[in-house]
Ligand SMILES: Nc1ncnc2c1ncn2[C@@H]1O[C@H](COP(=O)(O)OP(=O)(O)O)[C@@H](O)[C@H]1O
């Protein structure tokens with residue numbers, strides 16, 4: 001399943017289970033993600049995708065499971081770490097399904113806050129900073145350079161001094177990604193970054209993610225609904241349904257996996273594929289789905 | 303003079319005004335309707351009724367509400383709002399000049415011809431609240447932690463100095479850093495239990511903390527002397543020169559050293575400059591730390607704690623540092639208070655004091671340094687100056703608060719300048 005062969009994966013998720021009372025949001029999930037790869041996690045609403053991210057970034061403590069992240073030869077067991085340490089030490093950055101910026105701070109300040117730990121160290125926990133020592137001034141200039149780099153990259157340079165809350169929606173999404181990148185992560189987790197974007201913005205997002213993968217060389221975990229995005233840019237797709245992994249492989253394999261088609265569209269025997277849905281899907285998938293509808297139901301065991 | 307949205311809805315306005323009058327009736331009947339009087343001659347207290355006053359109060363409420371709805375709602379707020387916004391803009395564009403002018407004025411104030419003892423005393427009081435407001439602004443305005451018990455740190459600072467002076471003969475200058483440290487330690491102490499609380503819950507717990515400190519001061523008699531307080535706190539000296547007519551053996555007094563005629567005003571003016579310096583240090587510190595990573599982290603924490611976590615910011619340490627540093631300035635102000643009064647007692651540190659400091663911050667516009675100064679002048683300076691008008695000043699105080707909350711809920715100066723700018727031309731930003 002993992003094409004990377006003998007390469008050690010960046011992230012190794014084993015037996016991840018998350019229960020909320022009686023509800024099992026994630027059930028014995030195992031997958032791996034590598035650097036220089038975009039790993040997409042797809043699945044219907046409520047499948048447990050965001051919950052996986054929340055476990056990875058320390059917001060939830062998994063009921064069971066081991067989440068190993070390897071950075072510079074050190075292994076971090078994320079399930080044992082506080083959220084802020086996961087970001088600071090293990091280098092996992094994330095964005096949110098409903099954007100979480102600092103709305104009454106400027107765009108540039110959002111990117112400076114992301115470099116808090118580097119700057120804090122350089123400011124000698126504020127003492128060198130209060131005195132205006134050169135080592136802090138230098139660190140701040142470097143931080144501004146990194147911010148500037150990402151502002152250019154997401155095309156927000158001419159709005160750097162705006163309040164982040166005043167940006168249009170698409171720009172806020174880009175800023176959130178830029179902010180995550182300013183923490184210099186090794187793994188970037190994006191929760192539905194294309195949600196609410198128009199076609200052009202969505203295209204630019206793809207370019208950005210490919211660029212992050214190829215030029216920065218980090219691993220990207222991507223939760224996405226838009227199948228065209230997933231099929232175009234991901235190297236590796238994991239499909240969740242009711243908290244279980246039902247498919248795992250390259251986009252081609254997953255696209256043709258009948259279990260995926262059935263789960264993703266929740267097709268029942270009598271259901272036809274509605275035209276509105278078909279329009280949003282890649283043609284191959286529609287074809288596969290239509291052929292699936294024609295077939296008699298194989299495994300109907302309850 | 304027609305309204306924005308056509309003519310006002312008179313029946314609705316009448317109904318609303320009637321309701322307000324009814325509420326006023328319920329409040330005024332017990333509060334205004336009965337009045338306790340000393341009957342004299344050992345007869346004890348008696349009750350006098352004054353129902354005509356109730357009628358006046360109810361009528362005033364009715365007419366006031368009617369006028370507010372019928373007239374003010376239509377134009378005045380728009381005009382007031384617009385002029386206040388314009389004022390805010392003027393302030394933000396000329397902050398440097400206004401600050402320079404204000405500081406210059408503050409420096410020359412005691413030398414101006416009309417500056418008598420009363421005015422300098424009052425200015426000292428106002429500056430104390432400016433300093434407290436600036437200190438609390440770190441916690442409330444920057445870090446967004448609603449603290450209703452700030453006076454506790456003021457008390458800790460004041461009692462630290464008082465006790466160290468009492469037991470170890472500390473002078474003001476020796477006690478000042480200790481008072482700050484103690485207050486900061488109490489800030490951390492308060493910070494720990496409230497780390498997980500937010501908004502209203504945080505406010506309630508900090509309020510409780512403020513009361514706990516006051517009640518401990520009141521009841522821990524062997525140490526704090528309870529309600530009697532601690533007196534004979536030494537006055538601060540000017541680099542070792544005392545402000546006394548006849549200095550102790552082997553010491554030189556301020557007026558002797560400078561060859562001046564002794565005057566009680568020297569000390570008053572010195573205290574004024576002392577608090578001015580302390581307040582300006584607080585301000586400089588805040589302005590500076592806002593631009594440092596810790597200050598930005600405070601603001602980020604106010605904006606979104608969850609996002610902060612994903613950026614590797616430790617929320618615990620960041621919040622505690624805000625509490626500690628805010629408290630430290632409260633402690634400095636407290637030891638100044640003790641030095642100025644020469645006497646401290648728990649009575650000076652009631653909840654009303656916390657509320658007043660918070661009002662200075664909120665009214666000024668959270669996070670705005672200039673706003674705090676204006677609010678301190680309005681809330682502390684004016685009522686004190688018009689003391690002769692007795693209780694009416696509280697009425698005006700209340701009225702001003704209501705007016706500002708109606709028309710400028712985000713404070714007088716709600717503008718926030720970014721702590722760093724990219725320095726490239728920007729597209730025009732839509733106003734929020
Ligand atoms: N904090 C929580 N408490 C209880 N149930 C939760 C919580 N978080 C998520 N869930 C449940 O877990 C399931 C998976 O949710 P989620 O991970 O948000 O799905 P997805 O992101 O795939 O749409 C849902 O049924 C959701 O209601």
Ligand SMILES: [Mg+2]
Nearest residue numbers: 049050051097
């Ligand atoms: Mg989700």
